[in-house]
Amino acid sequence: MNDNKMTPVELRATWGLGTVFSLRMLGMFMVLPVLTTYGMALQGASEALIGLAIGIYGLTQAIFQIPFGLLSDRIGRKPLIVGGLLVFVLGSVIAASTTSIWGVILGRALQGSGAIAAAVMALLSDLTREQNRTKAMAFIGISFGVTFAIAMVLGPIITHSFGLHALFWMIAILASCGIVITLLVVPNAPHHVLNRESGMVKGSIREVLMQPRLLKLNIGIFCLHILLMSSFVALPGQFELAGFPAEQHWKVYLITMLVAFVGVVPFIIYAEVKRRMKRVFICCVALILIAEIVLWGAGNHFWTLVIGVQLFFLAFNLMEAILPSLISKESPAGYKGTAMGIYSTSQFLGVAxxxxxxxxxxxxxxxxxxxxxxxIVATLWLLLSSTMQEPPYVSSLRIVLSENALNDPRLEQKLKAQRGVSSVFIVPEERSAYIKIDSKVTSRVELEALIASA
Structure with missing residues (x-):
């Protein structure tokens, strides 16, 4: 089949893995708006240790993200996903069972150690065809944003109703459901697909890491999550000082997230369709700076805090949408998976x-x-962002090559000569051509026809 309609197997893989990823991320984010307030009741708790409990998840995630992605090539995707979720469940149970802040810190560290994101994306790549892979990965990306919004609302509601320990028990149950879905719903992959668009390439990390344009984007996601996590260490307490009780915080998060989701749509369209990514990016960073200044000066004024939170989430949601797109555009042909792995590691270092x-x-x-x-962090980020160049408006493709195409010595030159093709990287041992194209000028179908004529 060479059509763009997803097969039942592809739909099961996309929905199943999307659900697994979302359940795990829900467990990560639900803690964020409540740990600062409810965690202070734990034995030995202090603001510094609460911050460590929030951040240590990102540290262990950053440490294991890339190694586990590479390990999944060797031991298999599903075993690593199930193993990572089991570690996550263990960390959740430890955090749920303890009365000490140090027990929560240990539990959060174990939660982060179950780094399965790279293996999930690799298994999705194994189970979907080239022409449908972008749609499947876009679904994962959308589920990330929706999960974040749901977590910000559910976390305070559950914790107020049942307590912090119950929240961690629920997180353990959600991760256990992820294991069941992985084993029973997600299809088994008949073979591993060597796909540089979704997987890491050994020996290429240093080369990709030192790409100046990618480096600026990695610093960007690093700064964004520094600002997110540090702000949420301080925000819940500020709302309480402003006379807004912790059990009501979900109302603020619900309204601000809904407004942010609706508000970012025209800017995403403007950035992608009108090709004004740099302008939108810099405006986002400037808006985050304004939000931090508003929060800095808000004191105990409730509505000023709400305005600061709203401005922050407008910029945050928009940045979470356009940064992965920028990484895809700026990554060299054949190295998108490696670039995304480094990007994710930078994100979790920011969390830490x-x-x-x-x-x-x-x-x-x-x-x-x-x-x-x-x-101050946002100001430095804004100065760095002003040095960015407009990105190339290209998409990444991987096309499987036939034996005849591989034997054509002029195939690379033919592809490069095609209008709309900016770069070509052929890997004979993988029987693949990795191509960057301007989708307004050419398409996969045209390139596949060209290759078929080889």
Whole structure:
């Protein structure tokens, strides 16, 4: 088959793996809006240790993200996904069973150690055809944003109704459901697909890491999650000081996330369709800086805090949508998977530093100092962003080559001569051609026809 309609196997793989990924991310994010307030009741708790509990998840995730992705090539995708979820469940049970902040820190560290994102994307690549893989991965990306919004609302509701321990038990149950779905719903892959668009390439990390354009984007996602985590160390307490009780916080998060989801759509269309990515990117960073300044000056004024949160999430949701797109556009042909792996690692390092740094500053000083530090980080990020260049508006393709095409010595030149093709990378041992194209000028169908004529 060579059509664009998803087969039943592809639909099962997409929905199944999307659900597994979402259940795990739900467990990560539900803790974010409640740990600062409800976690202070734990034995030995302090703002600094609460920040460490928030951030250590990102540290262990960053450490294991790339190695586990490479390991899945050797031991199989499903065993690694199930193993990672079991570690996540163990960490959740430890956090649910303890009365000490150190037990929560250990549990959060184990939760992060179950780094399965790379294996999930690799299995999705194994189970979907080239022409449908972009749609499947887009579904995963959308589910990430929706999960974040749901978690911000559910976390405070569950914790107020049943307690912090019950929240961790629920997280363990959700991850266990992920294991069941992986084993019973997600299809088995008949073979591993060597796909550089979704998987890491050994020996290429340093080369990709030092690409100047990609480096700026990796610093961007690093800064974004420093600001997210440090802000959420300080925000819940500020809302309480403003006379807004913790059990009501979900209302603010629900309204601000709904407004943010609707508000970012025209900007995404403008950035992608009108090809104004750099302009939108810089405006996002500027809006985050304004949000941090508003939060810094808000004090105990409730509505000023709400305005700061709303501005932050407008920019955050938009940045979460366009940053992966920019990574895809800027990555060299055949190295998108490696670039995305480094990007994810940078994101989780931001989580680690943002949580830990925010907690330490909050403990030593106050919430206003946390937001002041966020303003400084956002200012430095804005200065760096102003040096960005407009990205190439290209898409990444992988086309499987026939024996005849592989034997054509002029295939690469033919592809490069095609209008709309910016770069070509042929890997004979993988029987693949990795091509960057301007989809407004040419298409996969045209290139496949060209290759078939070889």
């Amino acid at each position: 530093i943002g949580g830990s740094m925010g907690g330490w500053v909050f403990d030593r000083f106050d919430a206003q100092t946390v937001f002041l530090l966020g303003s």
